[in-house]
Amino acid sequence: MKAVQYREIGKGPEVVEIETPEPGPGQIRLKVTAAGLCHSDWFVMDLPADQYSYGLPLTLGHEGAGIVDKLGDGVEGVELGGSYAIYGPWGCGQCHACSQGRENYCPHAAELGITPPGLGTPGAMAEYVIVDDARHLVPLGDLDPVETVSLTDAGLTPYHAIRSAQHKLYPGATAVVIGAGGLGHVGIQILRAISAVTVIAVDLNEEKLALAKEVGAHHTLISGPDTADEIKKLTGGLGAETVFDFVGAQPTIDTAKAAVAIDGVVHIVGIGGGTMQAGFFATPMGAAVRAPYWGSRSELREVLDLARSGGVDVHVERYGIDDAVEAYAKLHKGTVRGRAVVVP
Ligand code: NAD
Numbered sequence: 523m524k525a526v527q528y529r530e531i532g533k534g535p536e537v538v539e540i541e542t543p544e545p546g547p548g549q550i551r552l553k554v555t556a557a558g559l560c561h562s563d564w565f566v567m568d569l570p571a572d573q574y575s576y577g578l579p580l581t582l583g584h585e586g587a588g589i590v591d592k593l594g595d596g597v598e599g600v601e602l603g604g605s606y607a608i609y610g611p612w613g614c615g616q617c618h619a620c621s622q623g624r625e626n627y628c629p630h631a632a633e634l635g636i637t638p639p640g641l642g643t644p645g646a647m648a649e650y651v652i653v654d655d656a657r658h659l660v661p662l663g664d665l666d667p668v669e670t671v672s673l674t675d676a677g678l679t680p681y682h683a684i685r686s687a688q689h690k691l692y693p694g695a696t697a698v699v700i701g702a703g704g705l706g707h708v709g710i711q712i713l714r715a716i717s718a719v720t721v722i723a724v725d726l727n728e729e730k731l732a733l734a735k736e737v738g739a740h741h742t743l744i745s746g747p748d749t750a751d752e753i754k755k756l757t758g759g760l761g762a763e764t765v766f767d768f769v770g771a772q773p774t775i776d777t778a779k780a781a782v783a784i785d786g787v788v789h790i791v792g793i794g795g796g797t798m799q800a801g802f803f804a805t806p807m808g809a810a811v812r813a814p815y816w817g818s819r820s821e822l823r824e825v826l827d828l829a830r831s832g833g834v835d836v837h838v839e840r841y842g843i844d845d846a847v848e849a850y851a852k853l854h855k856g857t858v859r860g861r862a863v864v865v866p
């Protein structure tokens with residue numbers, strides 16, 4: 523089968539021919555219908571050899587969907603021929619967090635060598651993918667897999683961050699979204715769909731801000747050293763009750779810190795390497811900072827239901843598997859509008 527793999531440090535993704543995998547006991551094989559590209563793939567592929575821990579070759583694709591085409595021994599509750607989305611942050615399945623479906627916070631996954639598809643385990647950017655357990659599949663039903671595959675990460679991650687800040691999303695409050703790319707443009711829609719907050723979108727790129735406006739941002743600002751002052755002006759000097767930073771670089775975290783209101787919350791979602799100091803003299807009174815990771819199994823169901831009811835609509839650029847390298851190059855350059863999705 524064809525697969526998009528990262529094979530050599532520094533060389534970027536390649537389209538290669540590899541053996542089609544067979545499902546072992548308890549596993550499920552999907553014929554992939556769609557696989558999304560995430561900026562984290564570039565975080566991984568840009569790591570120097572001494573910091574790289576994902577194994578080589580690595581079949582990419584941690585946003586995946588497919589049709590069940592073969593069941594391993596003992597699999598129950600999964601329909602052959604059914605269309606499913608893959609829940610990516612796999613955990614041990616047994617601990618307190620996993621029992622709640624919050625496998626994204628499983629404290630045992632690392633020690634047990636459990637890694638998400640596309641981030642250690644062979645991913646979905648291939649003609650077939652193996653899923654380790656039926657609990658990691660969510661039925662898509664009538665949802666178009668290409669239009670919705672990115673909800674497994676670009677939807678689930680902002681949904682998880684936003685839901686945890688629900689108490690700060692009251693009418694009259696302001697939410698800032700920094701980075702209106704794959705995650706950000708879905709995050710804006712989630713904020714609009716589940717709350718009455720005013721949304722301010724911030725990006726470096728005018729085209730991304732145009733998309734932000736199109737999907738529901740009330741205000742857009744070009745990212746720079748004065749952004750926090752502009753947010754203060756738009757909020758009558760108070761700042762924003764929530765800031766979702768989908769970049770996470772030092773300049774955007776500095777903006778988030780300067781823009782957050784008293785008793786507000788900053789969510790550092792992007793993995794741009796920046797840090798935020800919190801403390802009595804460093805942050806406004808009561809302000810909190812959080813670095814959320816992906817989302818829970820039930821939240822994936824909720825975000826798919828939100829798509830079903832028309833609350834979110836991912837802006838998708840489609841690519842064939844042979845064009846995956848070109849799609850990754852566009853993502854690296856920052857010229858993907860919404861999310862790039864490979865359709866094998
Ligand atoms: P993307 O490339 O689609 O979007 C990033 C956006 O940020 C682009 O629109 C870009 O123009 C904008 N941007 C870059 N620098 C900026 C700056 N200084 N100020 C304002 N905007 C800026 O990326 P994505 O796939 O949406 O991922 C976003 C980030 O989230 C990445 O760092 C990714 O690795 C991370 N991520 C984290 C999690 C998690 O669980 N915490 C999950 C998925 C992705």
Ligand code: 9ON
Binds near residue numbers: 560562566
């Ligand atoms: O899901 C993603 O995009 C992030 C959280 C992956 C980060 C990583 O390297 O495991």
Ligand code: ZN
Binds near residue numbers: 560561563584
């Ligand atoms: Zn991702």
Ligand code: ZN
Binds near residue numbers: 617619628629
């Ligand atoms: Zn666990």
